[in-house]
Amino acid sequence: MKPERLASRRTLVLAVLCGLVVGMLLHRGLMDESALLRHLSLRSVDQATAQLIQHYQAPLNQSTLTKAAIQGMVNSLDEYSEVLDAQAYARLMASTRGTFAGVGMQVGLRNGSFAVLSLLPDSPAAAANIQVGDVITKIEGAVVTGWRLSQVVDQLRGSPGSVVNLQLQRSVPDGPLDRTVDVDAVLVRQMLEAVYLRTRLLENRIAYARADQCYDTLAADLTAALYTLTELATENHSDTALRGLVLDLRANPGGSLTCAVTSVDLFIDSGTIVTTEGHQGIEFYQATSSTPFELMPLAILVDGGTASAAEIIAGALQDYGRATIVGGQTFAKGSVQTLLPPLANGSALKITTAYYRTPKGRSFSEVGLMPDVKVNALDERAVLAAALQVVGDQADQAQTPNLSNVE
Numbered sequence: 001m002k003p004e005r006l007a008s009r010r011t012l013v014l015a016v017l018c019g020l021v022v023g024m025l026l027h028r029g030l031m032d033e034s035a036l037l038r039h040l041s042l043r044s045v046d047q048a049t050a051q052l053i054q055h056y057q058a059p060l061n062q063s064t065l066t067k068a069a070i071q072g073m074v075n076s077l078d079e080y081s082e083v084l085d086a087q088a089y090a091r092l093m094a095s096t097r098g099t100f101a102g103v104g105m106q107v108g109l110r111n112g113s114f115a116v117l118s119l120l121p122d123s124p125a126a127a128a129n130i131q132v133g134d135v136i137t138k139i140e141g142a143v144v145t146g147w148r149l150s151q152v153v154d155q156l157r158g159s160p161g162s163v164v165n166l167q168l169q170r171s172v173p174d175g176p177l178d179r180t181v182d183v184d185a186v187l188v189r190q191m192l193e194a195v196y197l198r199t200r201l202l203e204n205r206i207a208y209a210r211a212d213q214c215y216d217t218l219a220a221d222l223t224a225a226l227y228t229l230t231e232l233a234t235e236n237h238s239d240t241a242l243r244g245l246v247l248d249l250r251a252n253p254g255g256s257l258t259c260a261v262t263s264v265d266l267f268i269d270s271g272t273i274v275t276t277e278g279h280q281g282i283e284f285y286q287a288t289s290s291t292p293f294e295l296m297p298l299a300i301l302v303d304g305g306t307a308s309a310a311e312i313i314a315g316a317l318q319d320y321g322r323a324t325i326v327g328g329q330t331f332a333k334g335s336v337q338t339l340l341p342p343l344a345n346g347s348a349l350k351i352t353t354a355y356y357r358t359p360k361g362r363s364f365s366e367v368g369l370m371p372d373v374k375v376n377a378l379d380e381r382a383v384l385a386a387a388l389q390v391v392g393d394q395a396d397q398a399q400t401p402n403l404s405n406v407e
Contacts (some may be wrong), residue, residue, distance in 0.1 A: 002029060010137050027046070043154065043296050045069065045344075049062065049065050049066075049069075052065060055376065060184065061346075062179070066345075067347075068345070070083055070224045070343075070349075071083050074349060074351065077093065077351065077352065078335075078352050079148075079149055079350050080333070080335055080337055080350075081337070081349075081350065081351040081352050082148060082150055082349075082350050083347055083348075083349055083350075084150070084339075084347060084348045084349075084350060085119060085346075085347050086153075086345065086346030087183055087227075088150070088154045088344060089346065089347060089348045090346075091154065091157050092291045094340075099271075100157060100191070100192060100194060100317060101157060101158060101159060101160045101162075101189045101190065101191050101192070102156055102157040102158070102189055102190075102191075103123065103124045103125045103156050103164065103187040103189055104120035104122075104123020104124055104125045104126060104192050105117075105118070105119050105120070105123065105125035105126075105130060105156070106118040106119075106212060106349040107136065107149070107152055107153060107156065108149065108250055108251055108253055108305040108307070108331075109149055109304060109305075109331070110135075110304050111304070113135045113136075113229075114135065114136040114144055114149065114152050115133060115134070115135050115136075115305075116130055116131065116132055116133065116134045116135075116136070116168070117132065117250075117305045118132060118212060118251050118252030119131075119132065120192060120195070121189075123192060124187040124188055124189065124190060125185075125187060128185045128186075128187055128264060130166075130183070131170060132378070133170070133171065133378060134168040134169065134170050134183060135168060135169045135170075136152065136166060136167075136168050137167050137168060137169055137182075137267065138166065138167035139152065139155045139164065139165070139166055139167075140155070140165050141165070142163065142246075157189070157374045158164055158189050159189065160189055160191050161188065161189065161190075162185075162188070162189050162384075163186060163187065163188055163189070164187050164189065165184075165185070165186055165187075166184070166185045166186075166187065167182060167183070167184055167185075168182070168183040168184075168185065169181070169182060169183070170183050179332055188262060189231055195212075195214045196211060196213045196215050196218070197209060197211050197212075197218060197221050197222065197225065198210045198212075199209070199225040199228075199229060200229075201229050201232050201233060202246065202384075202388065203388065204388070204392060205233045205241070205242055205243045205244055205389050206242070206243050206244050206245070206246060206392070206395075207225075207226060207229045207242050207245045207246070208243070208245075208246045208248065209222055209225060209226075209245065209246070209248065210245050210248035210250075211247070211248065211252055211282055211310075212229070212251065212252060213252060213253065213254075213255045214252065214254050214256050214259035214263070214309035214310055214313070215255055215256055215309075216254035216256050216258050216259055217259075218259045218262070218263055219259070219262035219265065219266055222247075222263065222266065226242065226245070226293070229242060230242055233279075242296070243297065243391065243392065243395040244296055244297030244299070244391035244392070244394060244395050245296055245297070245298050245299075245391070246299050246300075246301065246384070246387045247298065247299070247300045247301070247313075248301040248322070248328060249298075249300055249301060249302055249306050249310045249313065249314060250301050250302060250305060250377055251303065251305035251306070252304040252305065252306055252307070252310035253305065253307050253308065253310070253331075254307045254308025254309035254310050254311070254333065255308070255309050255310075255395060256272075256309060257276075257285075257312070257336055257356075259309055259311055259355055260273075260309040260310075260312035260313050260316075261273050261274065261276065261285045261312075263313050264287070264312070264313055264316045264317060265287050265288055265289075265291070266291050266293050267291070267293050267294060267296070267298060267317055267322050267323070268287045268294065268320055268322055269287060269289070269290040269291070269294050270286075270287050270315075270319070271286070271287050271359060272284050272285065272286055272287075272359045273285045273286065273287055273311050273312075274357070274358065274359070275353040275356060275357045275359075275361075276336055276355070276356045276357075277354060277355050277356070277357070278353050278354030278355065279353065279354075280353075280354075283354075288309060292357050295394065296326070296396030297390075297391045297392075297395045297396060298317065298322060298323040298391070298394075299323060299324050299325075299326050299382055299387040299390040299391050300313070300314045300318075300324070300325050300326065301325050301326050301327045301329065301387060302325055302326070302327045302330050302369065302371060302375065302377070303328045303330070303377030303378070304329065304330065304331055304368075304377070305331060306327075306330040306331055306369075307330065307331035307332075307333040308331075308333045308334075308335070308336075308337075310330075311330050311331065311332075311333065311334070311364060311368070311369055312356060312358070314330065314369055315358040315362060315364065315369050316358055316359055318357065318358075318369065318372070319358050319360045319362070324372045324373060324394070325369060325370075325372045325373070326371055326372070326373045326375055326383060326387045326390060327371050327372045327375055327377040327383055328371060328374065328375070328376070328377040328388050329367070329368045329369065329370055329371070329373075329374075330364065330369040331368055331369035332364050332365060332366060332367055332368035333365070334355055334356055334357075334363050334364050334365030335352045335354070335355050335356070335365065336348070336352065336353055336354040336355070336356060337350050337351065337352055337353065338351060338353040338381070373386050373390060
């Protein structure tokens with residue numbers, strides 16, 4: 001008998017035997033159908049890996065193919081799930097601890113482009129005269145079209161003293177229409193301190209707080225800042241009560257769900273704050289207790305860069321009528337991402353684990369939040385004037401809390 005025919009018969013016999021064994025295991029309950037499918041899927045991956053390594057026109061290795069397989073699986077899920085390589089994960093962890101090496105500008109998606117949303121004072125980006133509203137088009141000569149936001153952020157960060165070359169586009173007035181000009185910038189990365197909450201006292205004893213990110217201790221930091229601003233108001237006025245708060249969430253990309261829940265909890269005494277719906281079912285997050293800020297007049301500033309957890313804050317307080325939303329339509333990111341524990345190779349998965357709804361059941365994954373008072377969010381003077389008017393009107397109609405008498 002020819003060797004080819006003999007090998008073919010052996011393969012057929014082996015396949016039949018394997019089928020009989022699997023059938024017996026399934027029949028006796030020793031292997032369920034899902035386990036069989038997992039086994040066959042993993043076997044197919046192993047086979048594909050071996051064939052690629054053996055037959056591809058260029059050398060390949062197991063590590064490269066495993067990384068590509070993980071990347072492909074996650075990228076096929078949705079636009080927000082992603083794989084962070086070991087370096088990106090390490091930089092993310094470092095930034096959450098308060099310091100990082102970068103150029104000092106916050107970037108977000110706006111109309112499909114990567115726009116500069118804010119600048120840190122005295123940062124390399126500020127020194128290079130980069131402006132809010134500039135759009136990044138190239139990094140190190142590579143066109144960023146099609147990139148994820150995390151890729152852009154990761155490229156802007158790096159080692160202190162290292163250089164990054166950017167090309168941006170800027171709209172400048174030119175008669176009745178704006179024209180677009182290219183701006184080149186060479187930036188030297190430096191160690192920066194992440195300051196996510198900035199506060200000050202505005203006119204008429206109205207507090208202002210800008211939160212650039214939703215981090216776990218935002219509510220506690222905001223509480224401390226309001227007491228500090230109350231003391232400042234006491235020094236300058238005979239009336240010790242703050243008349244209200246302007247909470248600026250423009251260009252805030254979100255962050256921690258815990259931050260959103262605890263921040264809303266500062267301003268309401270009861271009720272549902274947000275509902276999440278995911279693989280683990282439906283979960284309700286409730287307000288826990290009364291606070292000194294339940295009656296404080298409140299305006300929240302939003303724009304196209306206000307996303308995710310920041311939208312939860314604005315949406316919940318809008319639903320309860322506790323805050324007037326001022327500015328522009330928000331980003332529309334109604335999903336929750338969870339950063340999972342690192343894999344064996346140091347990379348980590350950040351995947352969508354739930355979608356959320358406001359207290360009234362609204363989902364703004366498609367359209368975002370609409371402001372109660374629409375103002376050009378990039379016009380700083382106009383948006384602050386509108387917010388001050390809103391808070392002032394609320395304060396005139398209600399008694400605001402006197403924080404100097406609260407222990």
